[in-house]
Amino acid sequence: MLTAGVARANITPPLTVPHAGWGAQTHVYPEGIHYDLWATVLCLAQDGELVCLADLDLCYVTMPQAELLRERIAAALGIAASRVRISTSHTHAGPFIHSNWYKDDDATVTYINEMVEAIVGCAAEAARELVPVRVAAGFGECGIGKRRIQKLDDGRLITGYDPNGATDPIVGTVKLETTDGELLASLLYFSCHPTTLGPDNKLVSPDYPGVARRVVEQLTGGRCLFLQGSTGDIGPGPEGFRSDYAAVERMGTILGSEAAKTLLQLEAVPSAWQFERVVESGASLGLWTNAADVSDSSPAPLLVASRMIELPIKQLVPTEEAEQLYLACQSRMQELIEQGGSADDIREATYKVKRSHKIWQQSLRYYGQASASIEAHFIAFSDIVLAGVPVEPFSSTGKGIREASPFACTLFGGYTNGWLGYLPPAEQYAEGGYEIETSPFAEGAAELLAGQVTAILRELYEQSSSTRT
Incomplete structure (x- = not known):
């Protein structure tokens, strides 16, 4: 079971x-x-x-x-x-x-x-x-x-x-x-x-x-x-x-x-309701019993399963170029945070860090590759x-x-x-x-x-x- x-x-x-x-x-x-x-x-x-x-x-x-x-x-x-x-x-x-x-x-x-x-x-x-x-x-x-x-x-x-x-x-x-x-x-x-x-x-x-x-x-x-x-x-x-x-x-x-x-x-166990008996009250009441079989008859x-699937990769930014852009954006964001920059400036710098980081990470992982293997998992x-x-x-x-x-x-x-x-x-x-x-x-x-x-x-x-x- x-x-x-x-x-x-x-x-x-x-x-x-x-x-x-x-x-x-x-x-x-x-x-x-x-x-x-x-x-x-x-x-x-x-x-x-x-x-x-x-x-x-x-x-x-x-x-x-x-x-x-x-x-x-x-x-x-x-x-x-x-x-x-x-x-x-x-x-x-x-x-x-x-x-x-x-x-x-x-x-x-x-x-x-x-x-x-x-x-x-x-x-x-x-x-x-x-x-x-x-x-x-x-x-x-x-x-x-x-x-x-x-x-x-x-x-x-x-x-x-x-x-x-x-x-x-x-x-x-x-x-x-x-x-x-x-x-x-x-x-x-x-x-x-x-x-x-x-x-x-x-x-x-x-x-x-x-x-x-x-x-x-x-x-x-x-x-x-x-x-x-x-x-x-x-x-x-x-x-x-x-x-x-x-x-x-x-x-x-x-x-x-x-x-x-x-x-x-x-x-989890399908019901199997069966009429049992009548109980006389102000009305005649019908009582039913669930006779479902709870035994595990169908294990x-x-x-x-874990299977690798090969997916095509698009053309990416060269890794060194992507990293330099990311580091420059990160430095600018950190500078604004430490110097108490305006909320609008910090917000603009932060979103640039996020996007440049994604581009860099993708390039780091996949640049020069035509495809990549990803795992599909099944239970x-x-x-x-x-x-x-x-x-x-x-x-x-x-x-x-x-x-x-x-x-x-x-x-x-x-x-x-x-x-x-x-x-x-x-x-x-x-x-x-x-x-x-x-x-x-x-x-x-x-x-x-x-x-x-x-x-x-x-x-x-x-x-x-x-x-x-």
Whole structure:
């Protein structure tokens, strides 16, 4: 029988760790905590084979950070690193741990080390608490996500709000309940950038995913993990990019309530109601009994796959040129901060640092290469598959994969086992915009990835079906 264990750790950073990383922000450090940040780890096991999924309240982890976490967790659990998945919620109001924009980073290094230890300990705890579980999955819908690629009257594309743009309202839910019917853990999947809180926000926050998790747990029990979907072109709409905590509460509550409703309606064991007897009262009352068979007659095969997919790389700026630009921008930003420059000057300098840093990092990693290998990671159980990649897919890619998948419940998303940038669909390249400018991938890469992910899903489904048979 499938077994599961879940554990949680608090990974809220101290206020001495640089905050957020918005290009338009003028502050370096946060001034308080909106909600604590969580690391929630789910372990699944069957026939002695274990897999570990960690959900982290972070914007993203770099490829080296993801590799370190996977290796440390794998060593602690005695499994291969390929059986560990690191997922981030993509909150833009958490600690800035991705690069050294600011000179004073000792606190960041200390925080990262302590965070890694906490997550590894959390994984070990989850693995120790394995119990038999039954599984069910289903979908709801939520409208808080809006298309965020906005065209101005002059033709310029910005990251804003398109009220007529296509979105992906699907809310994916998975429940894992113990054999006595108690909810042990749940998965909540949704596609929307957690950018309700923007550059002016000075509080550490998990944004709407943190509120949604808390709502689910209050209404259903157990521990809730959030899985970010394909959000490259989806955001919180006209209420985004501000310091509106009421909007965070409202959006998270709407999403969490929809997920909780869906979870409460799911049946891990299908009902089999039978009429029992009549009790005479003021009316003749009919009593029914649920005669469902709770025995595990159909074991759910647990499958894990890690596959490399080759994606084309576009022409990039030479590495030395990109580095010089970045260092010049960084020096200017630091000079303004130290000398008390105006908010407008600091904001302009900071966004230039952010963009030049992305260009440099892409060149450092890929310059001179025609293509790059990225990892697609899959965890399949009970006609459910969790598929993740270390990029930011667009909603059309996510919907296409879900619709083509043979699994009854396919939860495909980005921000998995690291982060390498946006993966826009081909039609977006003609339009341009921020996502195209900052992506390392060439036109057609998204379609190539979708085709290969779909092929792997079909292969896994056939393997799952033959194992079940």
